[in-house]
Every structure is written in C-alpha cells, then in structure tokens.
Amino acid sequence: MALQVLNLRAENYKRLKAVDITPEGNVVFIGGRNAQGKTSVLDAIWAALAGGEASRATQQPIRDGQDTAVVRLDLGDLIVTRRWTKDDSGTLTVEAPDGAKHSSPQKLLDQAIGARAFDPLAFTRLPAREQLAALVATVDLPFDPDELERERKGVYDRRTEIGRDVTKLEGQLAGYTQPDPSLPEAEESAADVLAERERARSNNEMYERAVAAEKRLMEEINELEEQLREKMNNLALLQDAALQLDRPVDLAPFDERLATLEQTNARVRAQQQRAAVAAELAERKQAHAQHTLKLQQIEQRKAAALAEVEFPVPGLSFNDTGVTFNGIPFSQASAAEQLRVSVALAMAANPTLRVLRILDGSLLDSKSLELIAELAAEHDYQVWIEVVDESGSVGFVIEDGEVR
Structure with missing residues (x-):
C-alpha cells in the first residue's frame, strides 16, 4: 500500500483559514510571501499524521480567535481527519474509502508511515552525530553500532x-x-x-x-x-x-x-x-x-558488516564520527551529492507514505529543484516544497491563510 496526498483540506490550523489543495504531479510548490501560511500547509500534513510528536512540537495548533482546527488528508487508501479543540487534545479518525473506521487510528498511522514527513534539507543541516543516528534508523544493520562502538x-x-x-x-x-x-x-x-x-x-x-x-x-x-x-x-x-x-x-x-x-x-x-x-x-x-x-x-568486522548493508545510495556509509559518502565525511560532499543522498534517505525512511516535505525551499537553486523533481518522478514520490515568491505565480499561492 503506497500512500500519497490526493487532497488536503485544512481549516484554522496555525496561520491557515481554509485551504483545499488537490496536488498534481510529483512536485507540489506552496508559494507566496512570508507570514502568509505556507509553512502551516506543510505542517498540517505532518500534524495530521504524527499525533503526539506533532502536538509536542506545535504549542498552538488552532488559529488565533478560533475554537477548533481541522486537517483532512485523502491518502487514497486512507482518509485521515484530525481535529483540535481548545478544551482537549482533539480527535483522530482514519477511514477506508468505503467509510469503515479503524479502531486504533494512530497505531495504524505509526505502523504504515514510520518516519512520516521527512525533510531532506533538515537532514543536511543536522550535526554529524544526529545524521548518523538518522541513517542508522533508516537501514537494516546486521550489528548494533552502539554496542560495537562501546566495544x-x-x-x-x-x-x-x-x-x-x-x-x-x-x-x-x-x-x-x-x-x-x-x-x-x-x-x-x-x-x-x-x-x-x-x-x-x-x-x-x-x-x-x-x-x-x-x-x-x-x-x-x-x-x-x-x-x-x-x-x-x-x-x-x-x-x-x-x-x-x-x-x-x-x-x-x-x-x-x-x-x-x-x-x-x-x-x-x-x-x-x-x-x-x-x-x-x-x-x-x-x-x-x-x-x-x-x-x-x-574495524574489519565493522567493514565486513557494512559491506553487506544495502544503503539507499551507493557509496553511502558511516564511521565513528558520522555519515560518509564515497569515503569522505558527508559534510564535505558537494551540495548536489548531499541533496541526492538526503532525498534518497527520506524516501527510504518513508516506503509507505510516499510524501516528503521541504521547508525553506527558497534556499534551493534551479539545479537542486531539477534534481528533486527527477528523483521524485523516478521513485514515484510526492514532494511538497515551500518557497518564498513575491510574484504569485509559483505553485499553490497562500495569501492570508487561504489559497489565492
């Protein structure tokens, strides 16, 4: 079961008033000026799926002056609806297309989605130790890196x-x-x-x-x-x-x-x-x-074990200090190589929910955007990208919490 966002509806979530987005293609741009609600659109996807983790990261999910907020995601085989109220932590329902509701909705999402909405650019900005932890969590290692490091x-x-x-x-x-x-x-x-x-x-x-x-x-x-x-x-x-x-x-x-x-x-x-x-x-x-x-x-045991690991990207590995690519520290790889590796890791971490989100997409140049589009099409992933745009001509333009 491969899931992508077929439709997103959100009301009163963070800066949003009401948005209804039916994306097309593998790359979905969310554009507009600053402080209009672009990030809230991408956060709404994560908040609907992530449950307690998203709640802890978002102190005020409800738009100022409102009493409730709703995010509804149509993922094809699943329809996820999460509501927040000021009086409680809110509700979550997960339905099949025929209307049948799942009895343990968050457990189902956790099992199906795993790493959830992964931001590849966030991976490139992580410290070396946190990058290593993210990589180890993505691949199936035949040994315990912490135990081997302790030894x-x-x-x-x-x-x-x-x-x-x-x-x-x-x-x-x-x-x-x-x-x-x-x-x-x-x-x-x-x-x-x-x-x-x-x-x-x-x-x-x-x-x-x-x-x-x-x-x-x-x-x-x-x-x-x-x-x-x-x-x-x-x-x-x-x-x-x-x-x-x-x-x-x-x-x-x-x-x-x-x-x-x-x-x-x-x-x-x-x-x-x-x-x-x-x-x-x-x-x-x-x-x-x-x-x-x-x-x-x-070191020989570790090297032999690593040789058997199928990393998402050829040449990707790690050592005691962090992630490596083609034998050099990941931080020393070119920007294009870092982006390709990060996107591949994000895809490997989300085999079921084929949705990635990229905050601060304005930091990407045209070559990087072309690379992301190429990878998304190649692996059939949906990538939501937030970009700052004054022209109002890029993607779904968010203006004062609504799609213009």
Whole structure:
C-alpha cells in the first residue's frame, strides 16, 4: 500500500483559514510571501499524521480567535481527519474509502508511515552525530553500532592505558645502565664471604702450625736420634695431616671483594630491577600490540558488516564520527551529492507514505529543484516544497491563510 496526498483540506490550523489543495504531479510548490501560511500547509500534513510528536512540537495548533482546527488528508487508501479543540487534545479518525473506521487510528498511522514527513534539507543541516543516528534508523544493520562502538572504545581505552604504562616503563628503563655481563646474577652475602675467608684463615693457621711442628720435630730428630723411631712416627702423622689441608690461600681477594661488595651488590640489584622493568615493558608492548590487533579486527568486522548493508545510495556509509559518502565525511560532499543522498534517505525512511516535505525551499537553486523533481518522478514520490515568491505565480499561492 503506497500512500500519497490526493487532497488536503485544512481549516484554522496555525496561520491557515481554509485551504483545499488537490496536488498534481510529483512536485507540489506552496508559494507566496512570508507570514502568509505556507509553512502551516506543510505542517498540517505532518500534524495530521504524527499525533503526539506533532502536538509536542506545535504549542498552538488552532488559529488565533478560533475554537477548533481541522486537517483532512485523502491518502487514497486512507482518509485521515484530525481535529483540535481548545478544551482537549482533539480527535483522530482514519477511514477506508468505503467509510469503515479503524479502531486504533494512530497505531495504524505509526505502523504504515514510520518516519512520516521527512525533510531532506533538515537532514543536511543536522550535526554529524544526529545524521548518523538518522541513517542508522533508516537501514537494516546486521550489528548494533552502539554496542560495537562501546566495544571499540573499551579496547581503545585499555590500549591507551597500556600505552601509558609502556611510556612510563620505557622512561624507567632508560634510567638504568646497560647490563654488565661480568656481574653475578644475584647479590652476594657479606656473611658468606666472611665465613669463606674465616675458613681460609683457619686453614692457613693450621698449615703454619703443622709446618712449625714438623720443623721442631726434625730438629729434635737430629738431636735425639735415640727418639728417632717415635719422632718418625709422629712425623709421619703430621705429614699425613698436612696432606689433608690446602696450601696457604691468599686472603687479599677476599678483602678486595669485601671492600667492593656493597657497590657490586647495588649494581646487581639495579641490573635485576632493569631486567624486571624490561620484562614488564615487553609484556606491556605485547598487550598493546594485541589491543591494536583487536581494534583492527573490530574495524574489519565493522567493514565486513557494512559491506553487506544495502544503503539507499551507493557509496553511502558511516564511521565513528558520522555519515560518509564515497569515503569522505558527508559534510564535505558537494551540495548536489548531499541533496541526492538526503532525498534518497527520506524516501527510504518513508516506503509507505510516499510524501516528503521541504521547508525553506527558497534556499534551493534551479539545479537542486531539477534534481528533486527527477528523483521524485523516478521513485514515484510526492514532494511538497515551500518557497518564498513575491510574484504569485509559483505553485499553490497562500495569501492570508487561504489559497489565492
């Protein structure tokens, strides 16, 4: 069921007194001077269909000095009549051509009309975020853009946090000297070195005692040959004992190690800390790379999903910041491209009610009007355009709330 306005009647709505318009063709011009009721004609179409949304946008639908206002739209398969009174919010009836009334008129209109009277020029003036929301509402996406954006932002924020860690750790790592391969892997205990030195000193002392005893015995052997056997036995025992001990150990290296031990240990600690920072840095860099890969995968998923979406206009898409056309921001497209895209979106948003309204149509040049007429004829849409005209020769001329 495709609907267009076959006839519009409005009485006392906003600036209108009484108008009866039976449009012809795909483009309907509503002309005249300013403050005569041109906009009220286009608003009357929307007000009849939009219900509460139109009521909230229009604080005073009834013409000054009147008690009631009526708008009647003949849409072919539906006849919509909405009345406003000063005492209540008014009434709505939706009838079939045979006079049968629908029990839930506003619900029927909402289901049949969807986005209602869309103004393509209003879309071109929307901020980027609102343009994006309008586009997403028009097409059937295989993913939830908000959910995907939340996922992307979560990964991006985590990657940013990891990146700060990487920068911090790189600064810490730069503060350390390069590793010294001659240093031991772990710190050395002064107590261990002292104990080792004590064992060496004790060994030296015992060795010296053994040598002295041997010397004394040799002298006694020379002097006391009669005690040779006993002394020889003792000598043998001492020689055996001497064999069990190490040769004299130089204590200087121990003293040198003790003198530089704390400095060496400090360097060992610094080297261990550097190794820990380097390990953490490597881990953070790996995590940063992994999050970068996740961001790329999200973008790839998004690109693959967008490739499957059938947009109303070839080349139309969107990114995180807004609508794009042929890969560039929509705001950077030419005026003709913006108009073509906006009209196509408006048509896609209104598949049943094939009616568009354009306020401030005087801003359009002749080329733009030709383009709108071409698109309206191509897709069988009815476009109502408000234009300021002093000559009184353009379209339906509204003068003091009536068709002249």
